[in-house]
Amino acid sequence: MRRVKTPRFAFLMLLTVTGLFSLPMGVMVLTSLKSPAELDANPHAWLPDRWQASNYREVVTTMPYFLYLRNTLVLCVGSVVGSVLSCSLVAYGFARLRWRGRDRWFGLLIATMLLPWQATMIPRFLLLRELGMYNSLAALIVPTFLGDAFYIFLLRQFFLSLPEDLLDAARLDGCSELGVFVRIAIPLSKPALATVALFQFVAAWNDFNGPLLYLSDPEKFPLAYGLERLVSAYSTQTHLVMAGAVLFSLPIVLLFLLTQRMFLRNTVSGSIKG
Amino acid sequence: MSHRNARQATLCGWGFISPWLLGFFSLTLFPFVASLYYSFCRYDLLSPPRWVGGENYRQLADELVSGGPLAHALWNTGYFALVSVPLSIALGIGLAVMLSWPVRGQPLFRTLLYLPSVLPILATAILWQWLFDPRQGFVNHTLGLLGLGQPGWFTSVEELLVGGTPGSKDALILMALWSTGNFMVIYLAALGDIPRSLYEAAQLDGASRWRQFWHITLPLLSPVIFFNLVMGTIQAIQTFTQIYVLSAGQGDPDRSLLVVSLHLFLTAFQDLRMGYASAMAWLLFVLVMGITWLLFRTARRWVFYQGAVR
Amino acid sequence: MNVSRWQLATLVVIGIVLAALAAVEGRRPVPEGRQEVVFWHFWGGPYRPVVERIVERFNRRQARYWVRAVAMPGSNLDTKMFLSVTGGDPPDLINQDKPIVADWAQRGIVRPLAELASDAELEALDTWLYPPAKKLGSYHGTLYGLCNGLDVRALYYNQTMLADYELQPPKNLEALDQIAQAIAPPDATEPRAYFGYLPDPRRLWAWGIVFGGQFYDPATGRVSADDPRIVQALAWMGSYSQRYGSRQVAAFRQGDQRLPGSTFPLFGPYDPATQQRRYGNYALVMDGQWRVAEITRVNRAALAAGKPVHQYGVVPLPTPAGGRQQAGWVNGNFFLVPRGARQPAGAWEFMKFWSGFGGHEAQAAQACAEGGWIPASPQVVTEPVFQSYLNQNPLMKTFVELAKSEHQVPIPALPVAALYRREIEAAGQAVMYRGADPETVLREVTQRVQARLDEVRHASR
Structure with a gap:
């Protein structure tokens, strides 16, 4: 892009917009550090008069934060592994193999993206129940091993951009298609796989409906649903609810900060133009 | 390619996509067909489904025509999708263009603008309810300082597009716009793919920055816009969690947040009418298909594909 | 360098997992033989x-x-x-x-x-x-x-506040209306800090009974939300919105219920400058017995801190002429x-x-x-x-x-009670927040709930 003539103007504008977008998060953090009396007396004050970090201790001790966190991580890691494995395999099959009926099946895959989850919710529940997965994190993890249309679509676009020569060279060396996939395609696709991994991590972290429908034992609740318990228990204590919200968001924000350069640069850089 | 090879290739292809095939048949197609069957039954999950023919669909039409909850739900879903999707596309492009400016601190700006969409939905919902509280929230406090009106936001049944005063759905839309980062990121990537030479040529012709945006950037972004339009509409129609949390689980105040997905959930799991809920799910599906079909029809007129279509 | 960042991220995740695993206590085991x-x-x-x-x-x-x-x-x-x-x-x-x-x-x-x-x-x-x-x-x-x-629900009042206005707790519905208007005259234009009284749109269950209505008629086996006395009760609730404007009423009454941070609406915060207790949202509010403990707790803490407190009282729901005494939901x-x-x-x-x-x-x-x-x-x-x-x-x-x-x-024991409850609460909101006609709304509710009831009864036969 050509150099911006008025960098100061651009900078100020970005600063304003970003500031506006960050305000709510600031309110969340600051509110979580106030005392209830202060919130009551003066809800509009920005900074707390007295910084009350003990709110956090209270949240962590009254709700089994670390138990929920563990469940969330099991869920996140399990479903990331599932999504990356299954979606990359399927996407390669759609991108780099020639076989009869491929495009028709791919069209079908795209069509499933249009299906509202509500339309399949009830029979799906019954099916997973029959498979003995009710009240188990497996009900939320196992389906990710069976692919997800959106991720398959993203990865396919990426695989399409790999140079054919590289793959052919490997094939001439006597590699099977699976070998080509594992040894050539996968190593070259790390950024795209990482994008899918992060998307799925965030999605699993946030999943509310899944636990709502499938989990009944609080010892298996992930954070996203455990926070609901905090809200109903503490509905009268904003400062604690906000502290819970911060604790709930913090790990994912940290993870994002660590990976953001990579992520923001490479997301769907194969792009959506298919 | 020989016959044998072709068969082998097909087998190989099926082998690669087998995880998805398994998922498609078990978790998509089977539930899909089963829910079609249930939609012709009376079913409470506990006793076996009982065939009632088109009764559920007749009731669906009835509820719609008589202005029952379903009529509210369709209106609310439509309002939310119709307003939030175009706005989020415009906002996403605007932010992406700004973020592509080469200014100091660009990575930080990118992170901060994307962050809201990583925040957990439940946390976001609680936070915005607090911000938008008409009497104690920061938003109305600020509006008051500026001498502006005091809308009821989440507590009000009003609608900005109908009565001129923002209410619950408008607050919901603002909240959705705040976490529009996923789209922004996609635009940002697409902006990076636009060949620089096009802008250089335009500059040589003396085209203003605005004209460059209008005649180069937008057309080249149009496939991505189209993608986001379709996906965004589908997402908007399916939105559930934040609404469930923000509306006391039942669409309060007075069904102004009762969207189809919430109505469906309540029908299924509170009223225990799985058959009727399935019929509603099918209505939703037909609706989504119809909208998508329409969007694809119009796409030919305005979506511009650079080079060959893959 | 990118890859190393990812490796770092993975390490962080693993670290959190380990920390979480270490911090989690096991479930307490069931004692032997139990x-x-x-x-x-x-x-x-x-x-x-x-x-x-x-x-x-x-x-x-x-x-x-x-x-x-x-x-x-x-x-x-x-x-x-x-x-x-x-x-x-x-x-x-x-x-x-x-x-x-x-x-x-x-x-x-x-x-x-x-x-x-x-x-x-x-x-x-x-x-x-x-x-x-x-x-x-x-x-x-x-x-x-x-x-x-x-x-059980009854009418709480802020005794200190009523005394400031030289008012007595209400003995009947008319008195309640008068108190409400004495404290919050309907002609003010400024947004208010508090009201005398505002009905809760979800509580037609209570007022319908107080006005003498019944939500289900066991004699005919029919849903009767359109009972004229229930309609009357809802119209009375709606009169508050007509007086003060739907938006104001909704901002108060919806805010009470759902905002995290809301407590008993009769509690007011302390003024940071004068250390005086401000009025709460209302002078009177219908609420349940659990507030008694809350009042005790809050006042005890305030007295211990040397702050002034308000006194609160409670009376049965006031009754209109021809209504039921000691009644409610x-x-x-x-x-x-x-x-x-x-x-x-x-x-x-x-x-x-x-x-x-x-x-x-x-x-x-x-x-x-x-x-x-x-x-x-x-x-x-x-x-x-x-x-x-x-x-x-x-x-x-x-x-x-x-x-x-x-x-x-209680809410009638019907196999469609969940639906009935949602419908009645929505009816209250439709009248108070949208200005809908009570009779029309309640007739529609009756029809919808009755239709479901017929369906369930028919299916079980």
């Missing part, structure tokens, strides 16, 4: 320790059973419970307060008490319970739920044993223990005094522990008196 009874409840906040103490007392006295209490999110406990039954993995016992006994009994989700209790016990229970407690747990004359505490917490429970016998022992039935009255009185609950039986009320609690908390007496009244009516 059978575990899994018990779901929705008690949080200050009630949590009270519940834990009850469970502890029970477990200490038991040789056969061992109750494991599980606190669930209250807002969708009923949905969870239903799904756990269909999923084949239900708890043994549940304590909750949604009016779903009829919905679930009709579909066989919960077990009738007759399957758990002996005939002698059932017979004794019939006279042991307060009439509203019995109604709450019954469907078609069969007892399914055992009530352990009633939720009653709800309660009750135990249910789901179908598929593995330890129904243990569940029965525990629910008797908590509610006080079968010789446990003294322990139940203790629990009710700690939790600020209204016992489900007069025999618990007469226990010395509870009597001394009443003497220390005179506001509670009004509620306990009301619990005896035959005009305290």
Whole structure:
């Protein structure tokens, strides 16, 4: 892009917009550090008069934060592994193999993206129940091993951009298609796989409906649903609810900060133009 | 390619996509067909489904025509999708263009603008309810300082597009716009793919920055816009969690947040009418298909594909 | 460099996992020779320790059973419970307060008490319970739920505030209207800091009864939300919106309920400058007996800190001419044993223990005094522990008196009660927030709920 003539103007504008977008998060953090009396007396004050970090201790001790966190991580890691494995395999099959009926099946895959989850919710529940997965994190993890249309679509676009020569060279060396996939395609696709991994991590972290429908034992609740318990228990204590919200968001924000350069640069850089 | 090879290739292809095939048949197609069957039954999950023919669909039409909850739900879903999707596309492009400016601190700006969409939905919902509280929230406090009106936001049944005063759905839309980062990121990537030479040529012709945006950037972004339009509409129609949390689980105040997905959930799991809920799910599906079909029809007129279509 | 960042991220994730694993305590094991009874409840906040103490007392006295209490999110406990039954993995016992006994009994989700209790016990229970407690747990004359505490609503008032305005607590509905207008005259244009009184749109259940209506007519077997007296009640509720404007009313009444941070709406914050207590949102509000404990707690803390406090009082819901005295909407917490429970016998022992039935009255009185609950039986009320609690908390007496009244009516035990409840609450909002016509709205509600009821009845035939 050509150099911006008025960098100061651009900078100020970005600063304003970003500031506006960050305000709510600031309110969340600051509110979580106030005392209830202060919130009551003066809800509009920005900074707390007295910084009350003990709110956090209270949240962590009254709700089994670390138990929920563990469940969330099991869920996140399990479903990331599932999504990356299954979606990359399927996407390669759609991108780099020639076989009869491929495009028709791919069209079908795209069509499933249009299906509202509500339309399949009830029979799906019954099916997973029959498979003995009710009240188990497996009900939320196992389906990710069976692919997800959106991720398959993203990865396919990426695989399409790999140079054919590289793959052919490997094939001439006597590699099977699976070998080509594992040894050539996968190593070259790390950024795209990482994008899918992060998307799925965030999605699993946030999943509310899944636990709502499938989990009944609080010892298996992930954070996203455990926070609901905090809200109903503490509905009268904003400062604690906000502290819970911060604790709930913090790990994912940290993870994002660590990976953001990579992520923001490479997301769907194969792009959506298919 | 020989016959044998072709068969082998097909087998190989099926082998690669087998995880998805398994998922498609078990978790998509089977539930899909089963829910079609249930939609012709009376079913409470506990006793076996009982065939009632088109009764559920007749009731669906009835509820719609008589202005029952379903009529509210369709209106609310439509309002939310119709307003939030175009706005989020415009906002996403605007932010992406700004973020592509080469200014100091660009990575930080990118992170901060994307962050809201990583925040957990439940946390976001609680936070915005607090911000938008008409009497104690920061938003109305600020509006008051500026001498502006005091809308009821989440507590009000009003609608900005109908009565001129923002209410619950408008607050919901603002909240959705705040976490529009996923789209922004996609635009940002697409902006990076636009060949620089096009802008250089335009500059040589003396085209203003605005004209460059209008005649180069937008057309080249149009496939991505189209993608986001379709996906965004589908997402908007399916939105559930934040609404469930923000509306006391039942669409309060007075069904102004009762969207189809919430109505469906309540029908299924509170009223225990799985058959009727399935019929509603099918209505939703037909609706989504119809909208998508329409969007694809119009796409030919305005979506511009650079080079060959893959 | 990118890859190394990802590796770092992976390390962080693994680190958090390990930390979390290390920090998680294992589940407390079931003692040797005891059978575990899994018990779901929705008690949080200050009630949590009270519940834990009850469970502890029970477990200490038991040789056969061992109750494991599980606190669930209250807002969708009923949905969870239903799904756990269909999923084949239900708890043994549940304590909750949604009016779903009829919905679930009709579909066989919960077990009738007759399957758990002996005939002698059932017979004794019939006279042991307060009439509203019995109604709450019954469907078609069969007892399914055992009530352990009633939720009764009455009109709280801020005595200090009324005195400032030289007003008396209302004796009838007319007086309530006058107080409301004296404190908040309808002609003000500025946004208000407080109102005298605003009806809660969800509480047509209470006002409909007070005005003399009934929501279900057992004689005809028909839903009767369009009862003229209920229409009258709703029109009266709507008159407040006409007076003050829907938006103002909604900003107050919706805000009360859902904003995290809201407490008893009669409490006002302390003015940071003068250290005087400000008025709350209203001078009067309809609310349940649980606020008594909250008032005591808040005032005690304020006095200890040397701050001024407001005094509060409570009266039965005021009545219009021709309405019912001592009337209102009653709800309660009750135990249910789901179908598929593995330890129904243990569940029965525990629910008797908590509610006080079968010789446990003294322990139940203790629990009710700690939790600020209204016992489900007069025999618990007469226990010395509870009597001394009443003497220390005179506001509670009004509620306990009301619990005896035959005009305290729960949501009708219909297998479409969940729907009926949503419809009535929406009707109140439609009138108060949209200015809808009460009669039209209630006629539509009646039609919709009746149609569902017919359907359920037809299906079960």
